[in-house]
Amino acid sequence: MSSAAIVRLHDLTKRIGGKTIIDRISLDVNPGEVFGFLGPNGSGKTTTIRMIVGLMSLSGGDIHIGGNSVRTSFSKAVSQVGAIVENPEMYKFLTGYQNLVHFARMSGVSRERIDEVVELVGLTERIHDKVRSYSLGMRQRLGVAQAVMHRPRLLVLDEPTNGLDPAGIRELRDYLRKLAREEGTSVFVSSHLLSEMELMCDRVAILQKGKIIDIRSLRQENGEGSDVRVAGEVLFEVDRPDAALAALEGLGAGRAFEGGVTVSADRETTAAVNRKLVKAGIEVYGIRMKTKSLEDQFLEVTGSDGHA
Amino acid sequence: MRNFWNLVQNENMKIYRRLATWIMLGIVVIIPLGISLLLYAVSGSAADSNWAIMMISSQFLYFLITIFTVVKASEAVAGEFTWGTIKLLLIRPWRRSTILLSKYVSMILFALFFLAVGFAASFLMSVVFFGYTSSAAGLSQTASSPWAYMLALYGLQFVSLIAVATFGFMMSSAFRSSGLAIGLSIFLLLSGQLLAGLFALADKAWVKYVVFLHLDLTPYLNGGSPVPNQETTLGFSIAILAAYVIVFNAVSWTVFCKRDVAA
Numbered sequence: 132m133s134s135a136a137i138v139r140l141h142d143l144t145k146r147i148g149g150k151t152i153i154d155r156i157s158l159d160v161n162p163g164e165v166f167g168f169l170g171p172n173g174s175g176k177t178t179t180i181r182m183i184v185g186l187m188s189l190s191g192g193d194i195h196i197g198g199n200s201v202r203t204s205f206s207k208a209v210s211q212v213g214a215i216v217e218n219p220e221m222y223k224f225l226t227g228y229q230n231l232v233h234f235a236r237m238s239g240v241s242r243e244r245i246d247e248v249v250e251l252v253g254l255t256e257r258i259h260d261k262v263r264s265y266s267l268g269m270r271q272r273l274g275v276a277q278a279v280m281h282r283p284r285l286l287v288l289d290e291p292t293n294g295l296d297p298a299g300i301r302e303l304r305d306y307l308r309k310l311a312r313e314e315g316t317s318v319f320v321s322s323h324l325l326s327e328m329e330l331m332c333d334r335v336a337i338l339q340k341g342k343i344i345d346i347r348s349l350r351q352e353n354g355e356g357s358d359v360r361v362a363g364e365v366l367f368e369v370d371r372p373d374a375a376l377a378a379l380e381g382l383g384a385g386r387a388f389e390g391g392v393t394v395s396a397d398r399e400t401t402a403a404v405n406r407k408l409v410k411a412g413i414e415v416y417g418i419r420m421k422t423k424s425l426e427d428q429f430l431e432v433t434g435s436d437g438h439a
Numbered sequence: 440m441r442n443f444w445n446l447v448q449n450e451n452m453k454i455y456r457r458l459a460t461w462i463m464l465g466i467v468v469i470i471p472l473g474i475s476l477l478l479y480a481v482s483g484s485a486a487d488s489n490w491a492i493m494m495i496s497s498q499f500l501y502f503l504i505t506i507f508t509v510v511k512a513s514e515a516v517a518g519e520f521t522w523g524t525i526k527l528l529l530i531r532p533w534r535r536s537t538i539l540l541s542k543y544v545s546m547i548l549f550a551l552f553f554l555a556v557g558f559a560a561s562f563l564m565s566v567v568f569f570g571y572t573s574s575a576a577g578l579s580q581t582a583s584s585p586w587a588y589m590l591a592l593y594g595l596q597f598v599s600l601i602a603v604a605t606f607g608f609m610m611s612s613a614f615r616s617s618g619l620a621i622g623l624s625i626f627l628l629l630s631g632q633l634l635a636g637l638f639a640l641a642d643k644a645w646v647k648y649v650v651f652l653h654l655d656l657t658p659y660l661n662g663g664s665p666v667p668n669q670e671t672t673l674g675f676s677i678a679i680l681a682a683y684v685i686v687f688n689a690v691s692w693t694v695f696c697k698r699d700v701a702a
Contacts (some may be wrong), residue, residue, distance in 0.1 A: 181699070188697070232452075236446070238532065
């Protein structure tokens with residue numbers, strides 16, 4: 132799997148003025164994968180992304196994109212990348228279309244493809260207006276258009292949802308997942324918005340103070356098993372928690388609290404617990420898994436510095 | 440390798456799709472009109488040869504076009520940083536040096552275009568108000584053809600202009616601030632004569648290697664030398680300017696290609 136990785140970071144290091152900003156990061160992103168890069172502000176997300184797209188030099192280690200090192204064959208490596216680094220800043224005095232023509236000339240993209248991409252991001256109506264008059268959402272869509280028009284194998288997005296309204300965020304998320312699914316484009320996206328990442332990504336790496344402290348899978352479909360939604364704690368809402376606890380003697384019952392009990396249980400045990408409670412004449416109002424959100428886990432691993 | 444001219448085309452688009460550029464061009468046309476009109480009102484049509492009038496207009500235009508070129512040159516580099524578009528520009532499959540070269544080339548094209556318009560405008564306005572004469576008498580005692588004289592003047596001005604604009608280009612690349620780049624370039628342009636006088640006092644042999652003294656090459660047109668108290672040739676002056684231009688460019692290139700884009 133790793134030999135086919137579209138991006139490979141190997142011992143990537145960045146030092147600025149004697150300070151190590153990025154400390155020997157290694158990770159692989161696979162084709163068609165939406166990979167999240169998560170970390171509090173100042174953890175080095177943007178620096179890493181700037182190194183991937185060639186805006187910053189590497190102090191150590193290497194980055195391979197589609198097998199090409201950004202150190203030795205930059206043009207080849209970066210020609211497979213489309214990116215939005217922070218806000219998509221465009222030439223405001225040009226029209227949206229002229230902006231796209233500008234970047235198309237640099238990547239050898241045909242006029243037909245520009246029209247196609249404009250259609251795709253839904254800017255057909257306004258594409259010949261000056262970018263100055265665009266809303267943030269429209270600029271973001273124009274940013275996506277310039278990033279995908281040369282059909283890159285890798286899309287790199289830095290904080291793409293910054294400043295977008297919920298509809299815009301959702302639109303972007305759906306579009307990215309569609310790209311990954313239908314065109315096999317890999318997406319490398321950074322954010323500090325955990326709930327967003329949870330909805331968008333297949334895998335996330337958690338970065339803190341320039342080091343990767345965890346890489347984990349978020350999708351069960353991948354067959355790797357999700358370790359984010361830790362199944363274990365099951366919460367039963369009941370009318371008499373103390374009686375319920377007594378009834379569950381021997382089933383490894385956990386704690387009672389106001390309005391319910393929690394039991395450490397898998398699928399089968401959950402059914403057994405429920406049966407027992409009903410038999411004991413206790414009213415069960417609800418059963419749900421106590422899942423840990425990515426946010427809980429994030430704060431857990433990043434500790435008190437984890438204010439995102 | 441994709442076509443380098445695509446990049447130059449991009450740079451041109453960013454220059455000529457701006458209203459400011461066309462206002463500049465308008466000023467380049469209006470200045471000779473204003474000067475010709477003023478001199479006509481003051482002295483009447485018979486007063487002077489059209490070439491002498493064109494000469495006056497052209498000296499104004501030289502300063503103006505130099506400043507305009509510096510403005511565009513600094514905008515081309517520092518502007519990209521200010522606008523934030525540098526982040527989209529440098530992530531394309533092009534070397535940074537090539538991108539910078541395309542900006543430099545478009546700057547030279549801009550200067551040529553404006554000088555050509557300036558030449559045409561100052562010639563036409565002077566002819567409209569003062570009539571045409573084929574004699575060079577109003578310009579110089581030695582020149583045989585007024586056309587050759589004026590073309591030589593514009594050629595020399597172009598050389599100085601490029602030197603000043605390259606300086607602005609370097610400042611803009613080094614400081615990423617177009618204000619500073621424009622300010623210092625104008626200082627270089629205007630202080631040339633003051634500093635030349637200052638250096639003349641020094642009366643040392645090395646004075647002739649100082650760039651300020653070579654920014655005005657027009658004394659060569661009348662057989663003189665821009666360096667006080669010393670004989671220099673046009674070739675020497677151009678070589679000095681070329682040396683400075685190479686140094687300025689080396690600095691721009693080094694800074695632009697090495698810099699981490701963090702803004």
